[in-house]
Amino acid sequence: MSRLISGAAILLAVLTLAGCAQQSLTGDAYSRREARQVQHVQYAVVDSVRPVVIEGRTDGVVGAGAGAIVGGIAGSSIGGGRGSSITTVLGAVAGGIAGQRIEEATSRRQGQELTLRLDNGELISVVQEVENNQFFRAGDRVRILRSGATMRVTY
Structure with a gap:
């Protein structure tokens, strides 16, 4: 026993x-290999937010x-x-x-599906983990960082 x-x-x-x-999978976490890598920056407004579960x-x-x-x-x-x-x-x-x-x-993690309207008018969507139970809200002005297939949304 x-x-x-x-x-x-x-x-x-x-x-x-x-x-x-x-x-x-939050917007503020980076792996070691992502450090010091070029990221393309865009700005957008949050169109809608939907809570999701990341398996x-x-x-x-x-x-x-x-x-x-x-x-x-x-x-x-x-x-x-x-x-x-x-x-x-x-x-x-x-x-x-x-x-x-x-x-x-x-x-398993709490996530949020963000629908974002880029400054050029294009509408995109991304799923990201919720950090400290803080969801983005419709109307928030956000910054989008892209590197290859990885995208993160931050304030």
Whole structure:
């Protein structure tokens, strides 16, 4: 039983670190490779804002891997002999699925779909993570920074 508790603690720690490692999708966050790169600046007015949910990671191996380890440890403590092998495998599979779902839920973010009217009259839309529960509002004057396929909206 203590192995199960230890495994659960390890899973929680790994998922917490994985959540911290997720790249921020706000307008104020930059990756290291984005620093010192040229960005094209445009100005616009927010036409409309719609709250959206940005789905969590489902491609990460951290949640599934940690869940499989914990599930395998838990399964191995059930039964004996051949039964123990079967419950180890079943525990690992179930733990992997549960870990993946936990990782998706913990990495889900509140977003906003912004419809913007550029100064040249063009209407564009972008989805961006909400930072500190502060939504843009219709009528706000904003700055748009573009670099390749990446766009961010700031004040």
